[in-house]
Amino acid sequence: MAAAQMDPDAVAKAFVEHYYSTFDNNRVGLGGLYQEASMLTFEGQKIQGVQSIVAKLTSLPFQQCKHNISTVDCQPSGPASGMLVFVSGNLQLAGEEHALKFSQMFHLMPTPQGSFYVFNDIFRLNYA
Amino acid sequence: MAAAQMDPDAVAKAFVEHYYSTFDNNRVGLGGLYQEASMLTFEGQKIQGVQSIVAKLTSLPFQQCKHNISTVDCQPSGPASGMLVFVSGNLQLAGEEHALKFSQMFHLMPTPQGSFYVFNDIFRLNYA
Structure with a gap:
């Protein structure tokens, strides 16, 4: 994802759209x-490295899902030019009536x- | 808060307890x-600096409150020895029947x- 010349909020929003669109479709x-x-x-489960992370995300007990984003907040994380992105939204699973609220950073x-890569990723469902 | 010799999860938990106890009592x-x-x-409102942050937190439209913590996750944030702490819980306001869910990083x-100081802080209510 190209980051040059974009303001941080726009980068965060573009990342979030790309991330969840990829999650839901591929x-x-x-x-x-x-x-x-x-x-x-x-x-609460700690996982490290590309392969282990992809293995976890592709083995979740649902195949089809759709993330709907409610809020995206971002802040610079310090001198290393990183960026913190904080998301809240809901996750609709295929065949389920109610969506699950989640938050993720x-x-x-x-x-x-x-461009950017994900160094830290923390996900939690907020059982609504 | 002394950080030496403590494991990251213990530091995160101690910080979270200290933070919300201070929020609720002083x-x-x-x-x-x-x-x-x-x-x-x-x-969604961006605030920077000690004075502005304290002014915001002390001028919220409720005086008495109690944070109840559901989950605390933490990860090291990179070479600068920072730590990311991700919290979910609910916020009980005095006189209100229902608690509000929140998440905060x-x-x-x-x-x-x-010890540690808070460089980034992002708070969101997840209207349950």
């Missing part, structure tokens, strides 16, 4: 957004190519 | 946890004295 494609040092904490770090 | 005391570069995004950065 989950294995999320691997391109993580690196070996990347960390995911999913409902990403710490995006810049790549030498001028 | 809100102005939260100023000691922020510095001039600290950022708070509160329900903190980016803690180390101080030269071996």
Whole structure:
């Protein structure tokens, strides 16, 4: 994702749209957004590295889903030019009547190519 | 808060207990946890610096409240020895029947004295 010349809120929003669109339509494609040092904490379970993260996300007990985003907040994370992105929304699973609320945070770090990868990822359902 | 020799999950839990206990009992005391570069995004409103953050937190439209914590997740944020803390819980306001769900993330950065301050803080209510 090209970051140059974009304001942080626009970068955050573009990342979020790209992330959840990939999650909902081609989950294995999320691997391109993580690196070996990347960390995911999913409902309290700690996972590290591209392969393990993709294995977790593709083995969740639902196949079809749709994320609907309610809010996106972002802040710069410090001198390393990272960016914190905080998302709330709901997750509609195929065949389920009620959507699940969730919140998730990403710490995006810049790549030498001028885009971002996900260094930190923490996901929680807020059983509504 | 002394960080030396503690494991990250214990530091995160201790920080969270200290933060919300201070919020609920002596809100102005939260100023000691922020510095001039600290950022708070509160329900989408961006605020920076100790004085502005304390002014925001002490002018919220409720005086008595109690935070109940459901989950605390943490991850190291990178080479600067920071720590990301992600919290979900509910907020009981005095005189209100129903508690409000919230989620909040903190980016803690180390101080030269071996404790932490809040560099990033993002708070959202998840209207349940």
